Amino acid sequence: xxxxxxxxxxxxxxxxxxxxxxxxxxxxxxxxxxxxxxxxxxxxxxxxxxxxxxxxxxxxxxxxxxxxxxxxxxxxxxxxxxxxxxxxxxxxxxxxxxxxxxxxxxxxxxxxxxxxxxxxxxxxxxxxxxxxxxxxxxxxxxxxxxxxxxxxxxxxxxxxxxxxxxxxxxxxxxxxxxxxxxxxxxxxxxxxxxxxxxxxxxxxxxxxxxxxxxxxxxxxxxxxxxxxxxxxxxxxxxxxxxxxxxxxxxxxxxxxxxxxxxxxxxxxxxxxxxxxxxxxxxxxxxxxxxxxxxxxxxxxxxxxxxxxxxxxxxxxxxxxxxxxxxxxxxxxxxx
Amino acid sequence: xxxxxxxxxxxxxxxxxxxxxxxxxxxxxxxxxxxxxxxxxxxxxxxxxxxxxxxxxxxxxxxxxxxxxxxxxxxxxxxxxxxxxxxxxxxxxxxxxxxxxxxxxxxxxxxxxxxxxxxxxxxxxxxxxxxxxxxxxxxxxxxxxxxxxxxxxxxxxxxxxxxxxxxxxxxxxxxxxxxxxxxxxxxxxxxxxxxxxxxxxxxxxxxxxxxxxxxxxxxxxxxxxxxxxxxxxxxxxxxxxxxxxxxxxxxxxxxxxxxxxxxxxxxxxxxxxxxxxxxxxxxxxxxxxxxxxxxxxxxxxxxxxxxxxxxxxxxxxxxxxxxxxxxxxxxxxxx
DNA sequence: GGTAGCCATCGAACCGGTTCGATAGTTCAG
DNA sequence: CTGAACTATCGAACCGGTTCGATGGCTACC
Numbered sequence: 217x218x219x220x221x222x223x224x225x226x227x228x229x230x231x232x233x234x235x236x237x238x239x240x241x242x243x244x245x246x247x248x249x250x251x252x253x254x255x256x257x258x259x260x261x262x263x264x265x266x267x268x269x270x271x272x273x274x275x276x277x278x279x280x281x282x283x284x285x286x287x288x289x290x291x292x293x294x295x296x297x298x299x300x301x302x303x304x305x306x307x308x309x310x311x312x313x314x315x316x317x318x319x320x321x322x323x324x325x326x327x328x329x330x331x332x333x334x335x336x337x338x339x340x341x342x343x344x345x346x347x348x349x350x351x352x353x354x355x356x357x358x359x360x361x362x363x364x365x366x367x368x369x370x371x372x373x374x375x376x377x378x379x380x381x382x383x384x385x386x387x388x389x390x391x392x393x394x395x396x397x398x399x400x401x402x403x404x405x406x407x408x409x410x411x412x413x414x415x416x417x418x419x420x421x422x423x424x425x426x427x428x429x430x431x432x433x434x435x436x437x438x439x440x441x442x443x444x445x446x447x448x449x450x451x452x453x454x455x456x457x458x459x460x461x462x463x464x465x466x467x468x469x470x471x472x473x474x475x476x477x478x479x480x481x482x483x484x485x486x487x488x489x490x491x492x493x494x495x496x497x498x499x500x501x502x503x504x505x506x507x508x509x510x511x512x513x514x515x516x517x518x519x520x521x522x523x524x525x526x527x528x529x530x531x532x533x534x535x536x537x538x539x540x541x542x543x544x545x546x547x548x549x550x551x
Numbered sequence: 552x553x554x555x556x557x558x559x560x561x562x563x564x565x566x567x568x569x570x571x572x573x574x575x576x577x578x579x580x581x582x583x584x585x586x587x588x589x590x591x592x593x594x595x596x597x598x599x600x601x602x603x604x605x606x607x608x609x610x611x612x613x614x615x616x617x618x619x620x621x622x623x624x625x626x627x628x629x630x631x632x633x634x635x636x637x638x639x640x641x642x643x644x645x646x647x648x649x650x651x652x653x654x655x656x657x658x659x660x661x662x663x664x665x666x667x668x669x670x671x672x673x674x675x676x677x678x679x680x681x682x683x684x685x686x687x688x689x690x691x692x693x694x695x696x697x698x699x700x701x702x703x704x705x706x707x708x709x710x711x712x713x714x715x716x717x718x719x720x721x722x723x724x725x726x727x728x729x730x731x732x733x734x735x736x737x738x739x740x741x742x743x744x745x746x747x748x749x750x751x752x753x754x755x756x757x758x759x760x761x762x763x764x765x766x767x768x769x770x771x772x773x774x775x776x777x778x779x780x781x782x783x784x785x786x787x788x789x790x791x792x793x794x795x796x797x798x799x800x801x802x803x804x805x806x807x808x809x810x811x812x813x814x815x816x817x818x819x820x821x822x823x824x825x826x827x828x829x830x831x832x833x834x835x836x837x838x839x840x841x842x843x844x845x846x847x848x849x850x851x852x853x854x855x856x857x858x859x860x861x862x863x864x865x866x867x868x869x870x871x872x873x874x875x876x877x878x879x880x881x882x883x884x885x886x
Numbered sequence: 887g888g889t890a891g892c893c894a895t896c897g898a899a900c901c902g903g904t905t906c907g908a909t910a911g912t913t914c915a916g
Numbered sequence: 917c918t919g920a921a922c923t924a925t926c927g928a929a930c931c932g933g934t935t936c937g938a939t940g941g942c943t944a945c946c
Contacts, residue, residue: 219901219902219903221902229925229926230925230926231927232904232926232928233924233925233926235903235904235905236904236924236925239904243923244925245923245925248925262664263902264605264664264901264903265661265665266666266901266903267901267902267904267931268904269903269931270599270602270605270902270904270931270932271902271904271905271930271931272903272905272931273904275601285620285626285629285645286622286623286827287621288621291621294647295647295649298647307661308646309644309646310646310647311643311644312633312645314630326600329597329599329601330600330601466831469831473833491828492621492826492827492828493826493827493828493832495805496801496832497832498808498833554932555933556932564896565896565897566896566897566932566933566934567895567896567897567898567935568894568895568896570933570934578893579894580894580895583894599932599933601931602931602932603933603934604933605931605932605934606934606935607901607933608934
């Protein structure tokens with residue numbers, strides 16, 4: 217592997233001139249520049265990113281930290297970020313915290329050690345400690361999905377209150393009154409907002425929400441399955457189930473199928489967020505989806521803006537909240 | 552951030568002794584070792600991974616390169632690798648080539664520049680150039696999923712011939728004769744092996760394979776959908792469709808649903824590889840699945856073995872081929 | 887008692903770049 | 917013709933570690 221000294225020797229200039237020529241071509245005489253460029257081509261020189269990062273104190277990499285890279289929601293955003301970053305000569309390091317707080321922390325610290333230029337983070341923590349931790353990072357950071365109160369960082373996400381409200385309203389208009397809600401972890405902003413959208417809308421319609429029809433599904437498949445089972449074995453079963461995310465809703469569908477209930481004839485179902493193969497799932501689930509491509513685009517532009525422009529770095533943190541979209545399916549019946 | 556010189560100053564030893572003490576505690580006197588350890592704790596010293604990698608010429612990171620990190624097959628393997636790597640103090644860098652050859656190459660080169668200790672690669676290329684490229688990497692590498700002929704590297708994968716043969720045999724035993732096959736890219740080893748398993752088994756049973764019933768689905772959803780459509784609009788429709796992977800098979804299911812065909816009453820369907828929500832897809836698809844956890848375990852152990860032990864580095868390349876498992880569903884009817 | 891051998895520690899060079907103050911050489915105004 | 921201002925280039929220090937040959941003190945053997 218050729219080093220910068222090989223280039224310098226061949227071009228008969230000093231090492232510092234080569235470095236200058238490559239990072240700031242305008243400040244070197246045309247003649248010298250040409251000699252250096254020829255030499256670079258001749259020895260096939262490529263700067264060592266490690267050495268560059270060490271010397272500069274920062275790399276051209278962007279850390280991407282989410283709870284589950286397999287989730288298509290994160291996948292779309294990742295793809296947008298990767299493409300945009302690549303156009304601007306940056307490289308995305310993907311990491312997966314499995315939703316575990318300590319793992320996330322270790323990952324972020326590792327990325328900070330790698331001196332990443334920026335960080336795109338779907339937070340899985342909350343509370344004072346966590347806020348302090350994120351705040352202590354001297355790295356341009358864009359948070360998304362989970363809005364963590366107190367974190368003074370850019371945030372990009374969807375209107376989760378509205379998402380919960382839209383589906384609730386839809387079910388109410390179809391005549392449902394006994395609507396169950398499978399919630400996510402209460403400390404997660406998305407989860408609490410979606411729940412709030414549900415309860416508020418029910419209240420506005422003057423419909424009582426029975427406490428035993430609001431169950432916790434932890435946003436996971438297994439907990440969602442158990443929660444759904446608890447709902448389905450009640451004597452007064454709900455006529456509709458609203459899943460706060462894709463995992464709990466599909467777990468509920470599975471539970472229904474296993475117990476012999478037909479959806480939507482026996483029980484209606486609606487969910488927030490799509491899954492990859494939703495259009496071969498029978499029935500097509502009625503849902504509210506986020507505009508992942510747009511979210512990804514905003515995230516990408518925002519983080520690279522902060523990284524690359526001096527005024528961008530100084531920009532005060534800003535929130536970007538998108539309106540989710542209602543996608544009708546065949547899983548909700550009029551009663 | 553504290554540096555090694557801060558530690559040296561506080562412990563009143565030289566920098567080189569600190570370095571020695573941390574990397575090889577046995578070669579430093581107990582007294583000195585203790586002073587150094589106290590100093591490390593006092594200043595909160597953590598070695599800069601970048602500087603270490605630069606000096607050592609290699610990092611403690613493992614590059615993971617696949618075509619689609621959203622695919623649960625890769626997800627399971629990634630998780631196994633991450634856990635095992637973490638236990639051995641290594642860190643996995645995930646990258647996604649989107650199945651594009653040039654992108655994969657750029658990623659691998661970037662990882663090489665980062666001086667990764669090892670590489671876990673699901674190749675998406677083939678041919679002389681590609682083999683030379685991979686061969687030129689002076690990095691412990693484990694390839695998986697795609698067996699590329701000529702690459703002298705460890706390989707971990709499943710018996711794809713058998714996978715194709717098992718499902719074909721199953722359909723034959725149910726009485727099917729007009730069986731269609733939606734294939735993958737012919738240059739991919741998994742695709743060609745699965746197809747070979749199909750044609751061989753058909754031939755052994757003395758059943759003719761009509762050329763127009765073998766279509767190319769490129770292993771993608773969109774191409775699979777088109778291929779399925781071509782099959783379904785033929786006057787002599789197949790009685791069963793065998794999808795060479797999950798994407799083309801589910802795309803076929805979608806096409807059937809859209810054209811009003813019932814599965815399995817009108818047409819049976821079987822596929823190779825699972826998807827995340829397969830058990831809420833109606834009908835439950837009959838399939839052959841790979842033991843992803845085991846594959847991931849083998850991959851993880853193999854690459855870390857090569858990285859960490861001197862004899863491991865010298866081991867000749869080896870192939871590990873696992874037997875896939877038949878998972879009956881409700882998508883294949885006796886005729 | 888002299889010296890061979892070992893052990894703990896150190897200094898210096900190195901990994902491959904960046905950065906900044908210093909130094910010539912050139913241009914231009916007075 | 918002098919000196920200020922600017923330009924092109926360079927040397928040295930630095931980023932934060934690792935590595936290896938050198939050094940000096942100590943034990944042990946003859």
